Amino acid sequence: MASGHRIAVVGATGAVGQTTLKLLHERKFPVRELRALASKRSAGKKVTFAGEPITVEELKPDSFKGVDIALFSAGTEQSREFAPAAVKAGAIVVDKSNAFRMDPDVPLVVPEINGETAKHHKGILACPNCTTIVTVMPLKPLHDAGRLRRVIATSFQAVSGAGIAGVDELRSQTLAWARGEALKPSFFQHQIAFNVIPHIDKFVEGGYTGEEMKLVNEVRKILAAPDLLISATTVRVPVFTAHSISVNAETEVKVSAARAREAFERFPGLKVVDDPAHNRYPMPIVAEGQDDCLVGRIREDISNPRGLNFWVSGDQLRKGAALNGIQIAELIIR
Ligand SMILES: NC(=O)c1ccc[n+]([C@@H]2O[C@H](COP(=O)([O-])OP(=O)(O)OC[C@H]3O[C@@H](n4cnc5c(N)ncnc54)[C@H](OP(=O)(O)O)[C@@H]3O)[C@@H](O)[C@H]2O)c1
CATH class of the missing domain: 3.40.50.720 (NAD(P)-binding Rossmann-like Domain)
Structure with missing residues (x-):
């Protein structure tokens, strides 16, 4: 057989x-x-x-x-x-x-x-959810290094996250723009070409969207951290593939930028791309087609001694x- x-x-x-x-x-x-x-x-x-x-x-x-x-x-x-x-x-x-x-x-x-x-x-x-996965990949080594207390995440989500219809709409609106024609939204709520839409999924309680609450609840479940303070803003952007998330994370124990970088480097499925001197940082066009999520712009939060800022991009059709x-x-x- x-x-x-x-x-x-x-x-x-x-x-x-x-x-x-x-x-x-x-x-x-x-x-x-x-x-x-x-x-x-x-x-x-x-x-x-x-x-x-x-x-x-x-x-x-x-x-x-x-x-x-x-x-x-x-x-x-x-x-x-x-x-x-x-x-x-x-x-x-x-x-x-x-x-x-x-x-x-x-x-x-x-x-x-x-x-x-x-x-x-x-x-x-x-x-x-795809945004949850790309966000939680760097959160896990940070949680292990200093125990997360609070997370604020803002996403920049590709149109293929909404399926083939999302890809078709960005492509057709871009072609219409090049021909000088009017851009008509049919799949997304608003024009997506040359725009960003701070609204993914239905609005739910408290002015949040379903997509934002998925990220909140799923990160807590995956990290087994039901009390983690976390809030999110999820945004659709005119990118074909790969979601990016800007994350501000506060830990119970201070984690320096250097220590966070080491923890990210050791974690399977993450790749550190963080070389500001050469303009190297994660971007969707770099993350597309890769299995690893790319993390960079790693820096200490100047407004909080136990805070860190970083930026992560991941191919949401692959790892997501x-x-x-x-x-x-x-x-x-x-
Ligand atoms: N896109 C992402 O990045 C992403 C990431 C994580 C999770 N997801 C989840 O994955 C699922 C699919 O997303 P997608 O982006 O692949 O969407 P998609 O491109 O719109 O594809 C949807 C698929 O589902 C099939 N389908 C739709 N209605 C069906 C029905 N009544 N019976 C049987 N098959 C049906 C479609 O078949 P037809 O071609 O015959 O219509 C198509 O194969 C969603 O639940 C989404 O939330 C998506």
Whole structure:
């Protein structure tokens, strides 16, 4: 019998699903059989895995017979509806939507940070939100070095974080601008080309957005720090891929900029890019296509003796979604 695992990629035609197919091959994940699932609209279309065309099937409750691991990236509603069916059919679900992240029975896993939590699942494991992952990667070594007390995060989020429709809208508005035509928003609430929009996801209580509260709640869960003081402002920017976050962090014990740099350098999945003399710092165009999150502009907060400022950029389709999901699957099969 052929070795390897039977994998379903749910949302295989989407931005995360496409990256998942690419990374499964790139990381030589042992795939015996691959099932590509998406909506009825895509049934019969082809996606490519390991250089071979795979026919997309419509996602249905009976799509998971014989599947070992189902990597879900088809949206929250689809995960809520179909992940239980996948588990019932015997598959382990790695879910990238918001459906189960805060469920106490579901581990919320960033393998470099809390990989051991992946052992205690009941069939579903969740990947954090993409902005959460890029933010929490440098927060973890800082937490270990001086125990975090308070975090203030401001994000600069790429349009591909909203899926293929976000990419299409930035591209079409940029082309329209070049032709001197009017720019009409249809997917984002406002024009995204040559603009920034301080509004991602629905507004919730207290004037925050859902995206901001995901970051707050998920960082606390991943770091097992329920009392961490944290607030966020999340912003969509006209960048195709890779999210950046400006972070101000206060620790209980002072962590100097030099010590923070050392801690970041030692942490797997982080790369320090911090050479102001040569204008080198993380930027989305540098982070795009990389597995590591890039951290730089590391400096002590002149307004707080136990505060640090830094800037992190990470490819949110890779580490923020597909890569993190595959790393979880790698933990499962180990
Ligand atoms: N983009 C990111 O950076 C990122 C990062 C972390 C997590 N996520 C999460 O990952 C999920 C997918 O995001 P994305 O950016 O890949 O979105 P996307 O580019 O819009 O792709 C959505 C995928 O879901 C499928 N889908 C939509 N409705 C469906 C239905 N009713 N039944 C079956 N399949 C359906 C789509 O299939 P069709 O092509 O047939 O419509 C497509 O394959 C979301 O939950 C998102 O929050 C995204």
